[in-house]
Amino acid sequence: MVVVEAEAKLEAVDLEAFYGAExxxxxxxxxxxxxxxxxxxxxxxxxxxxxxxxxxxxHELTSGARVQGAVLLDGMNIYDPAVDASAVRRRVATIAAKPNPFPSMSVRENVLSGLTLSGIRAQDAESIVESCLHEVGLWDQIKDRLRIPATALSTVEQQQLCIARSLALRPEVILLDEPCSVLDPMATARIEDLMHDLRERYTLGIATHSMQQAARVSDHVAFVLSGELIEYSDTDRLFTRPSDVRTEDYLTGRFG
Amino acid sequence: MGARVEEMIADSMRALVERDSELARRVVDSDQFVNRLELEVDDACMRILARRQPVASDLRFITLALKIVTDLERIGDLAANIGERVLELNEEPPLKPYLDMPRMADTARGMVRNALDAFVSRDVACAQMVIERDGELDAHYADVFRVLLTYMMEDPRNIYRATRVQSIAKYLERVGDHATNLAEMVIFMIGGKDVRHLTSSGAVVSAVRDE
Known part of the structure; x- marks a missing residue:
């Protein structure tokens, strides 16, 4: 199968990360x-x-952690000293494994929290809330309950809310770290469908230990082992004909 | 892919009856196209298995599709073989038993179409009918074979043409066998009931399958 080489939105180049000396x-x-x-x-x-x-x-927010090499966002190195880290974090959103809405805030306040905390006063707060919740497929079921505490939602709804919260800041890239690890299969399917919809407008990255999930949702896969990139390939190819024997061993469960 | 092999069978018969060698050659060439389709379907099924992890009826559907294309590809090969024999026959004056070939071809082609219709509409009764018609086709082949033997005994100059006609009849009979395979697989897909290799009492021939 021929892969059309598309432009990389975000690219790690000779990226190294350290915790202290490690x-x-x-x-x-x-x-x-x-x-x-x-x-x-x-x-x-x-x-x-x-x-x-x-x-x-x-990464640098952990004490003793540092980075070497470059990460290019639209060709610009985000580790360039002239670049503002918080501006990068707005353009590159991160979703955690465990849904982490602000427990003291309502659904509506959670969606707007990124803007509020950045000191941005939204002129059209109501339409931002609606469009973000719409985008994550939550609007219809929740539009009459915008004032309830975010923690009253089900786990999967909380995860959808967290994604909506990050969308309010109009990111370009969304990184999801094990976004389904605390969800049941039905809820997992909901998040996977959502990722499928979102990828038309955003660049998505997902870290997952479920290779089945990677097979279902991704277009490209990077197999990382002990901090090393073993194989990067389009998903069809990696799951049918991996080129590295370590990838083959990991996928077939013959590892170690 | 199914439509294309049906068309190949029909075209090969028209090429025989109308003595159209150009059409026969096109049938032979179509085989390439069918072969390519087989590769494409194989590839698509493999990707779906790897990426979607299908189970239950979805799993049966995909594994069935993989097998169906093998039979369809073989039917395509047989139609191309018919085309080759037609090319040879068109060099000679016609022989009377040609007349039986289109009827046999209609039966064989109808079986392929019904088997695929059964697949698409998940129709067990329709698939069952295909299996029953295979006997009809086998009987027809036996008749044609007897007639051809008579021709060959009457006049040795008929032998070249009669053996070619016999090959065509055999190919059509084999098309029917492949259509029967398709129908059996369709029944398996719909109900999960394996009707292959049954004895007359309905028991599975080999005990291996029960283990």
């Missing part, structure tokens, strides 16, 4: 293609989460 990512080169879902797979501890954190300048 090097946890080793010269990774991974592109996230515009309008596509890129999955990062690998066993626990292989550096998937660290990678996502490096892509949105979150």
């Amino acid at each position: 090097r946890v990512l080793k010269r990774l080169r991974i592109p996230l293609v515009q309008g596509a879902v890129t999955a990062v797979i690998g066993p626990s501890g292989s550096g998937k989460t660290t990678l996502l954190r490096c892509l949105s300048r979150m």
Whole structure:
């Protein structure tokens, strides 16, 4: 199958990450293609989460953590000293594994919280709330309950709300770190459908230890093992004819 | 793919009756196209298996599709073989038993179409009918074979043409066998009931399947 090489929206180039003296990512080169879902797979501890954190300048928030190499966002290195980290974090949104809406806020306040906390006063708050909840498929079921506490929602609705919250800041890239790890299969399918819809307008990255999930949702897959990129390929190819024997072993469960 | 192989059978018969060698050659060439379709369907099924992890009726549908294309591709091969024999026959004066071929072809083609219709509309009764018609086709082949033997005994100059006609009849009979395979698979897909390799009492021939 011929893969059309699309432009990388966000690309790690010789990216290395450290915790103190320990090097946890080793010269990774991974592109996230515009309008596509890129999955990062690998066993626990292989550096998937660290990678996502490096892509949105979150890694450096841990004390003793540092990054080497570059991450290009539309060709601009986000680690350039002249670049404002919080501006990067607005353009590259991150969704956590466990839904983390602000518990003291209502549904509506949660959607707007990114703007409020950034000191932006939204002129059209109501339409932002509506369009963001619409985009995550939550509007119809929740439009009459916008004032209830976010924690009153079901787990999957909370996760959808968290995605809506990040959409309010109009990000260009959305990184999801194990977004379904606390969800049941039905709820997982809902989030996967949502990712399918979102990829038309955003560049998506997902870290997952479920290779079945990567197979279902992604267009490209990066297999990372002990901080090293073993294989980057289009999803069809990786799951039918992986080129590295370690990928083959991991996918077929013959690992170790 | 199914429509194309049906068309190949029909065209090969028209080429025989109307002595149209150009059409026969086109049938032979169509086989390439059918082969390519087989590869495409195989590839699509493999991707679906790898990426969607289908189960239950979805799983039966996909594994069935993989097998159906093998039979369809073989039917395409047989139609191309008929085309080749027609090309040879068109070089010779006609022989009377040609007349039986279109009728046999209609039966065989009808079986293919009904098997595929049964697949699409999930119709067990329709698939069952295909299986029953296979006997009809086998009997027809036996008749044609006897007539051809007579021709060959009457006049050795008939042998070249009679053996070619016999091959065509055999190919059509094999098309019927493949259509029967398709019908059996369709029944499996719909109800999950395996009707292959049954004895007359309905028991599975080999005990291996029960384990």
